[in-house]
Amino acid sequence: MANQAGLDTSMLEGVKDKIRRGLLPQWAFTDSEIFKAEVKSIFAKTWNFLGHESEIEKPGDYVTRWIVHDPVLLLRDQNGQIQAYLNSCAHRGTKLCTADFGNKKTFTCPYHGWTFNLSGDLIGIIAGNKVYGEEMDRSQWSLRKIPRVESYQGMIFGSLDAHAEPLETFLGDMKWYFDIMLGRSDAGMEVRGVPQKWIINTNWKISADNFGGDPYHTAMSHRSTVELGISPKDPMYASYGHQIVLDNGHGINMVTALGGAKVPPYQGLPEDMWPMFARNLSAEQLEVFENTMIIVGNCFPNLSFVSPMHGTGGPDEPLTSFVNFRVWRPVSPTKIEVTSWFMVDKEAPEAFKEASYLSYIGSFGPSGTLEQDDAEIWTRVAEASQGEMAQDKDIHYNNVLNYLMGLDRVEPDESWPGPGVAYPTCYLDAISRAFYEHWVDQLLATADIPANVR
Amino acid sequence: MTYDDICQFLYTEASLLDTRRYEEWLELLDDSLSYRMPVRVTRDFDEPDDIVNDMTFFDETKRSLTTRVQRFRTTSAWAENPHSRTRHFVSNIVVEPGTSEDEAKVHSYFLIMRSIRDRADVEQMFGERIDIIRRVNNRLQLVERTIYPDQTVLSMLNLSIFI
Ligand code: FES
Ligand SMILES: [Fe+2]
Numbered sequence: 001m002a003n004q005a006g007l008d009t010s011m012l013e014g015v016k017d018k019i020r021r022g023l024l025p026q027w028a029f030t031d032s033e034i035f036k037a038e039v040k041s042i043f044a045k046t047w048n049f050l051g052h053e054s055e056i057e058k059p060g061d062y063v064t065r066w067i068v069h070d071p072v073l074l075l076r077d078q079n080g081q082i083q084a085y086l087n088s089c090a091h092r093g094t095k096l097c098t099a100d101f102g103n104k105k106t107f108t109c110p111y112h113g114w115t116f117n118l119s120g121d122l123i124g125i126i127a128g129n130k131v132y133g134e135e136m137d138r139s140q141w142s143l144r145k146i147p148r149v150e151s152y153q154g155m156i157f158g159s160l161d162a163h164a165e166p167l168e169t170f171l172g173d174m175k176w177y178f179d180i181m182l183g184r185s186d187a188g189m190e191v192r193g194v195p196q197k198w199i200i201n202t203n204w205k206i207s208a209d210n211f212g213g214d215p216y217h218t219a220m221s222h223r224s225t226v227e228l229g230i231s232p233k234d235p236m237y238a239s240y241g242h243q244i245v246l247d248n249g250h251g252i253n254m255v256t257a258l259g260g261a262k263v264p265p266y267q268g269l270p271e272d273m274w275p276m277f278a279r280n281l282s283a284e285q286l287e288v289f290e291n292t293m294i295i296v297g298n299c300f301p302n303l304s305f306v307s308p309m310h311g312t313g314g315p316d317e318p319l320t321s322f323v324n325f326r327v328w329r330p331v332s333p334t335k336i337e338v339t340s341w342f343m344v345d346k347e348a349p350e351a352f353k354e355a356s357y358l359s360y361i362g363s364f365g366p367s368g369t370l371e372q373d374d375a376e377i378w379t380r381v382a383e384a385s386q387g388e389m390a391q392d393k394d395i396h397y398n399n400v401l402n403y404l405m406g407l408d409r410v411e412p413d414e415s416w417p418g419p420g421v422a423y424p425t426c427y428l429d430a431i432s433r434a435f436y437e438h439w440v441d442q443l444l445a446t447a448d449i450p451a452n453v454r
Numbered sequence: 455m456t457y458d459d460i461c462q463f464l465y466t467e468a469s470l471l472d473t474r475r476y477e478e479w480l481e482l483l484d485d486s487l488s489y490r491m492p493v494r495v496t497r498d499f500d501e502p503d504d505i506v507n508d509m510t511f512f513d514e515t516k517r518s519l520t521t522r523v524q525r526f527r528t529t530s531a532w533a534e535n536p537h538s539r540t541r542h543f544v545s546n547i548v549v550e551p552g553t554s555e556d557e558a559k560v561h562s563y564f565l566i567m568r569s570i571r572d573r574a575d576v577e578q579m580f581g582e583r584i585d586i587i588r589r590v591n592n593r594l595q596l597v598e599r600t601i602y603p604d605q606t607v608l609s610m611l612n613l614s615i616f617i
Contacts, residue, residue, distance in 0.1 A: 097498075098496060098498075099495075099496050099497050099498040099501070100495040100496045100497070100606060101495065101497075102497060102498045102501050103501075104498070192508055192509060193493065193506045193507075193508030193509030194493055194495055194506045194508075194509050195509075196493060196509060196511065196608075197606065197607040197608070198607060198608035198609070198610065198611070199607060199608065199609050199610075199611070200611045201611065220530075221532065223528075223529075223530035224525050224528040224529075224530045224531040224532075225525070226530075227528035227529065227530060228521070228524055228525055228528060312517075312518045312521065337607060342509065357513075358513060358518075361510060361511070361512065361513050362518060362521075365511065366511060366608060366610065366611070366612045366613045367491075367511050367512055367612070367613035367614075369521075369522060369525050371612065372531070372533040372534075372612040372613070372614040373531065373532040373533045373612075373614075375533070375611040375612040376532050376533040376611065376612060376614075377532060379611055
């Protein structure tokens with residue numbers, strides 16, 4: 001019989017030991033106890049991406065989002081401040097706002113009619129004083145705030161943990177790279193339209209790990225684009241550049257061309273914008289950005305991003321870059337809801353904005369010629385990870401997966417101008433190992449897992 | 455262009471898609487084709503516009519659709535290798551006059567049922583399409599298609615199909 005044990009610290013210590021040796025037990029993907037522990041120990045404690053400031057520009061603008069299973073109402077109040085509330089009525093818990101976005105001054109609950117303003121105050125009760133009298137203190141029945149809401153470069157994050165470290169501390173050295181993607185232009189980025197949303201039957205770690213630390217998959221997963229002549233034939237093409245391990249489980253790959261070959265500077269962004277980049281970025285950031293073709297990575301736990309150069313036609317068509325952020329929302333151990341935002345520099349010329357958007361639609365999102373195949377393969381990983389052999393927690397079977405690439409073989413490049421531990425190749429499992437080590441550390445850090453539950 | 459001609463055109467198209475005769479399907483598309491699938495959203499009662507045209511799942515020309523077809527013909531388009539099996543059910547066809555005698559604006563409902571590998575669960579998608587169909591040299595051609603999905607969160611893992 002397969003192991004029936006719940007999670008205990010010694011088991012997780014064993015997992016950590018394996019991860020350090022480049023091995024990940026396959027049961028970690030889809031185990032239901034792990035999933036419960038992740039929701040409590042990781043997602044309820046960390047900073048979760050909620051949306052971009054450009055989505056709620058005016059007072060009263062709102063969007064509805066999720067932090068795993070917590071519905072969130074994110075809005076801009078009358079004073080222009082960003083607020084986030086649990087999207088659940090303070091009276092009896094009804095989901096308060098059901099629209100995806102809009103603009104409102106008040107939110108009225110359909111159940112008994114309690115009304116809340118943008119500050120979350122309870123400002124209207126049907127038959128108020130007649131039924132509750134003067135004695136009920138309405139200020140006790142405001143909308144419940146998401147305990148912490150902070151922004152960096154227009155990116156709004158929320159944390160369910162009132163004692164979470166400041167967002168900027170959490171992002172750490174990732175800020176330096178976010179500056180390149182999001183802070184290079186005077187007016188920052190804007191979200192075009194609304195995010196796309198879709199469901200994939202996989203585990204959130206599989207997709208986060210793919211974006212975070214797996215440029216190696218491109219040569220095979222995306223070989224169709226090589227066959228078409230859109231991607232280079234060289235199987236090492238996504239390896240050139242640096243894989244950078246950052247603190248707190250974050251990681252980023254800055255992919256260049258072979259041997260520092262000339263690429264269009266600044267991912268082909270219009271030349272008129274270059275002086276602006278020089279204004280907003282440091283000399284080191286500028287140098288790195290100038291030579292980078294593809295930026296891809298993951299902000300722990302489940303905010304991934306990609307900024308490649310891609311075309312929509314054949315090999316003769318010019319390549320255009322875009323910026324895409326996505327949240328892999330864990331719905332169950334084997335299901336994620338993807339929310340994917342296309343972003344572009346507010347000050348980019350309209351023609352570039354349009355080309356950039358078409359480049360995104362053509363390559364990423366559910367219809368993207370690259371992402372179509374990713375989604376299929378990620379479901380296959382989840383599908384093949386649920387059986388007795390994969391789920392076995394003892395060493396009956398060799399049920400560990402291979403994260404050995406570059407372990408003790410590749411040394412950091414001390415000359416890298418940016419922060420983090422930068423390795424001189426992107427075909428490397430260093431980010432993945434760091435991601436899973438941080439992941440297991442978060443699980444170990446919580447008191448919610450009783451020692452030796454049997 | 456009779457109602458029957460238009461029904462025949464849409465059913466033939468559905469059959470070409472379901473049998474993945476994509477090169478023949480491309481021949482039904484006008485060179486100036488615009489093929490878009492905007493995002494459906496849930497709006498509040500007094501904000502009735504529940505389509506966001508600025509963001510899409512497809513925003514294609516005949517050229518970009520041709521590239522997508524060529525990709526399916528490679529040996530490594532894994533989403534369709536092995537290929538999924540689809541049925542495009544097209545119904546509720548309503549024809550409005552177009553801007554000329556040789557043009558019609560056609561509304562239709564679609565339901566796509568999709569079977570993937572050995573999975574018993576069914577992927578599906580449904581909604582409405584608004585097409586502009588034109589007669590060119592005595593043949594019908596699709597000039598414009600706008601696909602309005604009903605789901606705000608697509609339940610399909612990917613769109614390695616055409617709609
Ligand atoms: S649950 Fe909202 S008013 Fe009663
Ligand atoms: Fe990929």
